[in-house]
Amino acid sequence: MKKTLLAIGDKNFSLILKNHLKKFPHKFELTETEVFHFKYLEEIIHDTKPDLLILHEYHLLPEKDITARNEIWFRFVKRMRERYENKLRIIFLCERDNDDSFLSSIVSLNVLDIFNHNAIDTDTLLKQMWDEPKFKNVAHFLSKPVDLKQYSSDSEVNSEETAAVHEGDHKNAVVNETSEEAKSPVKVQKIINKTTIKRNFKINIQKNKEVIVGVPIQNQLVLVGSPYKRVGSTFLSHLLARELAKGGITVTYIEDPFSSSYTFDRFIGHQKTDMYRSRFFQFNRSGENQFYKYSSSWEYEGVQLICKNPAHEDYQENDLSYESFLKVLMGTKSAVTILDVGASWHLNVYKELYEMANHVIYVIDPDISAIQHLEESEDSSSRFFRNTLKNSENTLLIGNRFTDEMMRHSVINELYEQKMISCVPDIPSDDVFDAQINGIFVNDTRTHRQLIKKAMDPVIDRILPKELTKHVRSGKGLFHSIFNRSVSVEKEDKTQEESK
Incomplete structure (x- = not known):
């Protein structure tokens, strides 16, 4: 052997x-x-x-x-x-x-x-x-x-x-x-020009002989967060993760380890897991020698969840290094990894991870006072939001609790027309409460299933190659019925030079 x-x-x-x-x-x-x-x-x-x-x-x-x-x-x-x-x-x-x-x-x-x-x-x-x-x-x-x-x-x-x-x-x-x-x-x-290589992938599924390809699908790191608290970035992250999973895309959701624990209780983790600790526990100094005792694997409704166990995990910024985050990210085995930043953009680790991300999604709500503060304030968080939203093609905006009338209002239109790619209407609190009580994704409620799918489709279009989005929308999943067949992926490299 x-x-x-x-x-x-x-x-x-x-x-x-x-x-x-x-x-x-x-x-x-x-x-x-x-x-x-x-x-x-x-x-x-x-x-x-x-x-x-x-x-x-x-x-x-x-x-x-x-x-x-x-x-x-x-x-x-x-x-x-x-x-x-x-x-x-x-x-x-x-x-x-x-x-x-x-x-x-x-x-x-x-x-x-x-x-x-x-x-x-x-x-x-x-x-x-x-x-x-x-x-x-x-x-x-x-x-x-x-x-x-x-x-x-x-x-x-x-x-x-x-x-x-x-x-x-x-x-x-x-x-x-x-x-x-x-x-x-x-x-x-000294490097004068920075070269960016972008890849597009074409997936071919054939019978007979199985073939391994150098790059099956390019992994996507998606950061989701808000410029201020209590906007709904975690809610939107859960919706996006579940919608991808429903389409057969492997997806991992990672909760901000520095914020208050939420996801574990949201999906009734104490009933659905056994001796669970998040992957961050392994790379925290207090847990590195005892991690083997616990399970770090929790997949629920097709979504791999990495979130704190509130009874046993509490982290400060000094407890987890940038290298720890890299180890957690590299340990995921999903085509799409969603990192829920919340409102923690001020932390250095997230500013560094911003540079690595394939896509960054900001979530805002129709709070005019908060929006005015974002546009006028000179504090570091507001400047970071404005600069990244303006200068990065991969930084997008989603509205939470917006109505169609709000979206058409001149204030919202003038500020965010180019960047606001989708919005999720206000879902009745009774329905959200029922989903929480039962520990299910709101996507899986019959009343709002199509509404959420419609809101998430433009986001998925930005994250996945065009060749894959039709599989997600079919509802059958990308890897439906491809066992005992060969899978090959052809890649096309497009190189762009950007002056530095």
Whole structure:
């Protein structure tokens, strides 16, 4: 049996591989830990000591500068060879041409399992992993002599390599890690242009042979919050999460751990869970050594819920670091992750996560005094709201408790016509009360089902690729009846340059 560590960096792709490996428990033993970022790769290899390491070079290290990425991966493979010799077998997944010089360079470091195509035959992958490594599997990458002079020696590595790794993930993260071999500084060139790569995905479902694809669906991080309290961001987050789940989209809802606990009691968690603690409990200092005693999994009506257990969890800002949030986010296995920020935009962690989010949704209500304060006040929260709403294409606005007449009013129209993509009418308090008493989503009440769907459709249109929205609206779900069929996804990259 071969101990296998997955280091894919994409939750959906990793889940597909994991499911295939689990079919052969007598051949492959999966480690309990997965790697979702290059930063943690070497540490987890040291802790788990796997026989097989399956990694995807781009998802694990989304460095946009291909030269820098090549050098980082070359040095990593070289270090692994020096430390573990051939005890660690590296299965290298990528999307490169056969004549790519980088592939020939890692072959020279005895990486004999390289899969460089967008679609991977699972039968071939698993068979090759079970067999002994063979040079003939990679001989075609050596079409010309290997030039290793283009890669710096390990003696030239210092903390700048780690900084380069994280620059592609978020702008504001500062990482200070120094390699043991660091001796001389590396010159860092100032970046003038920021390149943004946007992907569109086309899903093809066919019978017969199953195919794994490099990027099944791009994961979406959606931040939902309000510029002031008691507006209904949690209510809207629950509606959106449930509407996505009803359409067959995997979705995770994450409650703001710094606010008062709400979701656990809202869905009667004490009856529907057993020994539950949120994922944040694992990364809080008081819980890291006892997390194994508890369950962190709670799926209700198709929505994976990550929320505090009010009887056992209470966090202050200093209890959970930005890194803790990243670990929770990377641990979700959903196509869409909804993070309910509430009115906590003033916290540094949410300002940093704002930079990472694919979409940000602000929720406002028809409180004219509050709206006037937002537009005129010079406090930091109001300025943040105005600036982000004005300058970010991915920052949107939803109205809660708005009537059609309110939406047509000149004040609302002039201020928010371009950004207000939808509104949820005022739902009678009796109906909301009944849903709370029964611990159900308001979406599932017969009276308001279609009303909520109509309000959520424009939001879903912004979050999901166009190819998927029709599946959500069909009510059958995206993955309805695709078992025993092959699934392939074609991606189209669109690169835009933005002056900085």
